[in-house]
Amino acid sequence: MGKIDIDMKKYLSQRVLGLEESATFALEKKVDKLDGELKAQGSYVVRFGIGQPDFNTPDNIKNAAKKAIDDNKTKYTASTGIKELKQAVVEKLRRDNNLEYDIENIFVGNGGKQVLDAIMRAFINPQDAVLVPKPYWVSYTQQVILSGGIPLEVDFNEQLKIDITHLKRLIKQYGSKIKLLILNSPCNPTGAVYNLEELKEVASICAGNNIFIVSDEVYEKFIFGDARHISAASLGQDIKKITLTVNAVSKTYAMTGWRIGYVAAHKDIISQMTKIQDQSTSNPCTPAQWAAVEGLDGDQSSVEAMCREYQLRRDYIYGRINSIKGIRCNLPEGAFYVFPDVSCFYKGSIKNSFDFSNALLDKAYVAVVPGAAFGDDRFVRISYAATIDKIKEGMDRIEKFCLEN
Numbered sequence: 001m002g003k004i005d006i007d008m009k010k011y012l013s014q015r016v017l018g019l020e021e022s023a024t025f026a027l028e029k030k031v032d033k034l035d036g037e038l039k040a041q042g043s044y045v046v047r048f049g050i051g052q053p054d055f056n057t058p059d060n061i062k063n064a065a066k067k068a069i070d071d072n073k074t075k076y077t078a079s080t081g082i083k084e085l086k087q088a089v090v091e092k093l094r095r096d097n098n099l100e101y102d103i104e105n106i107f108v109g110n111g112g113k114q115v116l117d118a119i120m121r122a123f124i125n126p127q128d129a130v131l132v133p134k135p136y137w138v139s140y141t142q143q144v145i146l147s148g149g150i151p152l153e154v155d156f157n158e159q160l161k162i163d164i165t166h167l168k169r170l171i172k173q174y175g176s177k178i179k180l181l182i183l184n185s186p187c188n189p190t191g192a193v194y195n196l197e198e199l200k201e202v203a204s205i206c207a208g209n210n211i212f213i214v215s216d217e218v219y220e221k222f223i224f225g226d227a228r229h230i231s232a233a234s235l236g237q238d239i240k241k242i243t244l245t246v247n248a249v250s251k252t253y254a255m256t257g258w259r260i261g262y263v264a265a266h267k268d269i270i271s272q273m274t275k276i277q278d279q280s281t282s283n284p285c286t287p288a289q290w291a292a293v294e295g296l297d298g299d300q301s302s303v304e305a306m307c308r309e310y311q312l313r314r315d316y317i318y319g320r321i322n323s324i325k326g327i328r329c330n331l332p333e334g335a336f337y338v339f340p341d342v343s344c345f346y347k348g349s350i351k352n353s354f355d356f357s358n359a360l361l362d363k364a365y366v367a368v369v370p371g372a373a374f375g376d377d378r379f380v381r382i383s384y385a386a387t388i389d390k391i392k393e394g395m396d397r398i399e400k401f402c403l404e405n
């Protein structure tokens with residue numbers, strides 16, 4: 001047979017061809033390779049890249065999954081989840097978030113990421129706009145694009161939270177083209193937590209302009225000091241109507257690989273999202289759903305222990321990073337990231353956050369994610385979901401690298 005010469009680019013979707021590769025996954029690939037080489041020489045990479053708890057899934061949750069398998073709970077379920085899990089979500093939202101929902105308001109999907117993707121697909125017509133406040137979690141803008149929409153990046157203020165003046169300007173400019181605003185508190189990558197006044201201000205702007213709020217609360221349990229988590233939907237009935245509360249068991253219970261996320265929203269939204277689920281993924285993994293029931297309903301002491309540990313690490317890393325001359329870093333009030341401004345090191349061959357991260361990895365063997373992937377090139381994201389020994393070692397290496405550059 002003759003050679004078939006196909007120009008794939010002519011056949012593949014322009015939308016997909018234009019999509020960015022996930023910066024965190026791309027970094028992980030590079031780090032895996034380097035780490036393998038270094039381990040053979042007795043060294044290793046300090047991995048501050050991926051947003052993944054270093055803790056193991058608690059035993060009570062693992063046992064619930066084992067029991068589900070032994071009980072042959074291994075078949076298809078309703079595509080948006082078993083009613084026991086939806087009921088556990090309803091109870092959780094009542095207990096933790098002061099929110100009253102019925103199970104018809106709950107949708108369970110394959111992790112928070114897939115739930116968010118289903119939301120975008122449910123809302124976006126071609127050229128519809130979605131407000132994505134910077135710095136943002138890497139997937140938001142790309143999910144909007146994948147659904148045929150336009151992400152509108154909103155600037156941020158000194159606290160790394162929404163710049164209200166810019167938000168209002170974008171709303172004036174794009175008007176009814178704007179369908180959604182994505183709110184992420186505690187925020188990945190900054191660790192910023194919105195207080196009541198800030199939330200009210202953003203929510204009332206959305207309500208006044210018929211913009212739905214996608215409130216991504218996956219880091220809600222990791223909050224430090226006097227900060228507290230407030231669900232946007234709890235601000236009042238009007239706001240609740242326009243808010244989709246997204247959460248997942250991934251970070252809270254160190255269950256990133258189990259792939260269970262959920263959203264609570266108006267039942268008319270859920271019924272449309274259900275069609276998407278029916279025709280795309282079907283149900284999330286059945287034993288994982290039973291594990292999630294135990295996570296939400298069971299003993300919460302492991303979550304409290306993880307939070308205490310994250311706070312100790314946050315305090316340590318925040319002190320170390322700010323003691324490096326030239327680096328500026330806000331105190332994160334939640335999640336497990338610090339987001340320092342490292343732009344004072346952009347000189348010579350280091351011109352941007354990608355160069356900084358690459359040089360840090362190549363010379364000091366420390367992996368951090370370039371801020372450009374989150375919408376601002378001055379910063380890098382450091383995940384402190386690592387043991388305190390690793391954090392100390394990583395900070396020693398970063399300090400030395402900065403002194404030499």
Ligand SMILES: Cc1ncc(COP(=O)(O)O)c(C=O)c1O
Nearest residue numbers: 051111112113137188248250261
């Ligand atoms: C802000 C934010 N939202 C959603 C997710 C998705 O979480 P999941 O692992 O449940 O898909 C992540 C994961 O990193 C995240 O950081």
